[in-house]
Amino acid sequence: MVQAPNTPDPNEIGRALDTLFQHWPELRKDSVAHVFGEHTTQKFGPYNVPYIEPQRVQESKWIRVLIAKDAISTGWDCRARK
DSSP, X not given: OEEEOSSOOHHHHHHHHHHHHHHOTTOOGGXXXXXXXXXXXEEETTEEEOBOXXXXXXXXXTOSEEEEETTOOSXXXXXXXX
C-alpha cells in the first residue's frame, strides 16, 4: 500500500512507484491500482493507474500495489481486527 496525503502530488507518487519497480523487478506495471475519490485512471509520473472500488480490492488478485489517500475509511483493510 502506498498511502498518499489527501491532496497528493502525482509526481511524488510516481517517484514512489519508480522506487517500488526498481526494488521489486518482477512487479508488473499493470498490478497497481488506486482508490481515490476521483473514479478515473490517474497519471502518477509516467504511470497510468486505474481506479478500483475499495470493496473490490480484496477479490482482485492482480493488485500488488494499492494507492490510497489518508482518508480511506471503508474498513476493507481492517478485517483482521476484532
